[in-house]
Amino acid sequence: MEIVITISSGFLLLVGSFLCISGGIGLLRFPDFYTRMHAVGVTDTLGAGMILAGLMILSTDFLVFAKLVMILLFTLLIGPTTSHVLAKAAFHNGVIPKGSNNLKQTKEKESTSSII
Amino acid sequence: MKHTISLFLTLVAFWLLNSGHYSLLILSLGFASIALILVIAHKMDVVDHESQPIYLSRKIFGYYIWLIKEIIKANITVVKHIWLGEKSISPTLKAIKVSQKTDMGKVIYANSITLTPGTVAIDIVDNEITVHALLYKDIESLEIGEMDRRVTLLER
Amino acid sequence: MLIAATLAILVAMILAIIRGIAGPTLYDRILAVNMFGTKTVLLISLLGFVMGRPEFLDIAIVYALINFISVIGVLRYSDTNQFKHTPKKNKSIEKEL
Structure with a gap:
């Protein structure tokens, strides 16, 4: 039983760490703001989820388990909210996505939103 | 009414899981703070089907x-x-x-x-x-x- | 394995800091700071397990909430004040004010 717990939590922590580092690499590698946001999304959802799940398996106390679940719920609630607010602020302040197939549409949206 | 009860139960669970102490003093302090939050939430008029979407829960x-x-x-x-x-x-x-x-x-x-x-x-x-x-x-x-x-x- | 995960999180935080310093636009910096904050939450909970002190999880919860409020606060400010890049928009906002 002991060894199953060690191996499964170790596996989850390893995958979570790999996802977090990949997100960091993506944050450095991707060409513009909007694509970088997707890289951060990886670390916010599955990266944090895997690491917290690994800790949940290790926890012996029920309260510790409950607190880890709470942190996971907060992360999953907060992640999309900040991403959306950040993207909206950038979009309305004129950061135009790079390499987009429909730049014209972007500019139209931009002008309508500034009128509103 | 059912939205108030749902908010109350959420707050009770939040307090009990976060505190971990079950003496009478701490529990009564918790109850007082929950009551205060319920009053404030009612004054702000945020207790409704949008903040407590219980109809979704099934x-x-x-x-x-x-x-x-x-x-x-x-x-x-x-x-x-x-x-x-x-x-x-x-x-x-x-x-x-x-x-x-x-x-x-x-x-x-x-x-x-x-x-x-x-x-x-x-x-x-x-x-x-x-x-x-x-x-x-x-x-x-x-x-x-x-x-x-x-x-x-x-x-x- | 816990220590390895802690080191991995630290590496991710360093990468986020590099993007925060280099980031061409303001929003890249805010994005990097936000990611740094969420990684700090994970780091604190991992450190709690490494040191055998589960009380650290309370700090992690508080840190997650503070991080959220700070990012939202900065971006609320960006909606209203002279955060905008183009000078044309600045003028129209001054008129509205």
Whole structure:
């Protein structure tokens, strides 16, 4: 039983760490703001989820388990909210996505939103 | 009334799980703070079906399981493209239609889009969500409307 | 394995800091700071397990909430004040004010 717990939590922590580092690499590698946001999304959802799940398996106390679940719920609630607010602020302040197939549409949206 | 009870139960669970002390003094202090929060929430007029969506609670678990599956799939795709590099991605911005009627349904849909890595909902105007996607494929799979259909089923 | 995960999180935080310093636009910096904050939450909970002190989890919860409030606060400010890049928009906002 002991060894199953060690191996499964170790596996989850390893995958979570790999996802977090990949997100960091993506944050450095991707060409513009909007694509970088997707890289951060990886670390916010599955990266944090895997690491917290690994800790949940290790926890012996029920309260510790409950607190880890709470942190996971907060992360999953907060992640999309900040991403959306950040993207909206950038979009309305004129950061135009790079390499987009429909730049014209972007500019139209931009002008309508500034009128509103 | 049922919204107040739901908020009360949430706060009681939050207090008990976070404190871990069960002496009479601590419990009464907790009860006092919960009562204060209930009064403030009623004065702010935020206790309603929007902040306490209990009517969703029966169907939402099936949706969550489906959403977690989608999130894992999307994560694998995005991580693959992070390591493949800049050449392999095709960032796209597009407005897609939504079929939900209520605000709650639209918010759930937009939040699910943002929660899935690879797609971010930027803006909602009436019946259109502006979505930025890492790959053009993601936009196409949103337009097919699997997620849209499932959220519409939720709001009934 | 716990220590390895802690080191991995630290590496991710360093990468976020590099993007925060280099980031061409303001929003890249805010994005990097936000990611730094969420990684700090994970780091604190991992450190709690490494040191055998589960009380650290309370700090992690508080840190998650503070991080959220700070990012939202900065972006609320960006909506209203002279955060905008183009001078044309600045003028129209001054008129509105």
